[in-house]
Amino acid sequence: MERISEHAAHQSAPGSNASTPGISQAGTFSRDSGTAGHTARMIDWRRKMSDHIAYALLVYTALQIFVTVGALKAHGGSLLPYFALVILVVAIIPACRRFESRWNRLTDEQAHAPSLAPYYKRDRLALWALAIGLPFALTALFKGLALVFR
Template identity: 75%
Template sequence: MDRISDHAAHQPALGSTNAAPLGTPAAPASLDRGSDDARASVIDWRRKMSDHIAYALLVYTALQIFVTVGALKAGHGSLLPYFALVMLVVAIIPACRRFEARWNRLDDEQAHDPALARYYRRDRLALWALAIGLPFALTGLFKALALAFE
């Protein structure tokens, strides 16, 4: 399932035993350490994904600077590392906006649904793979192009 919000069609009805009435505050996780449902009910997937995006952007930026500066020091005055730097910025912003938009579309009930945990893990893994892998992959590609056209 590509769209997380499609998952809402599989939610229990409000009158069922699995759904809490609207307006009922979720129990804090500290009250019931043994219950996965109690802990999951206080999780806000929107906030958690937003936090991961912020941290991933910090890691991405640090790696981008580290990898690009290394390429600039090894370069022979080429503009290619600067082009790589611009491409890295252009590549990550739409990806992060897409992750953020996907999770911000959730309503309050969906944002606390423990059934979305596997979608969250999938998106979190993809986000971190991009944040860590993209600086190395693109810089490596531009270094290979620079060697090929020397």
């Protein structure tokens, strides 16, 4: 994510739209290079990433409950699924905070730079891979450990 900060540092100064034609001071992008009435609100990468983090946490929580309940039924009275739950909670919170803090460091002008789209897509993919994959991966790991140590 350091590349986002480096890239954002090379953006034009606030109030200067020389390198980004069609961007107004109000934060809108003109599709017709200045034609009034045909403006679309610019994307705020900070807000979009924050929204994805919130939804990913909801999906993660639902998957975690589903996967953990399945493991609890399969292993009876073992404490291993509870340990897996603690590990998963401890793992996801710092990861989500890291994603959000990277994007919240952007200035208002940087947050609307269309050139950050590839970085946003990369981080969004990594976030969803964690949110969906982590519950299954760790539960599989703990189930494997339970089989080995029986």
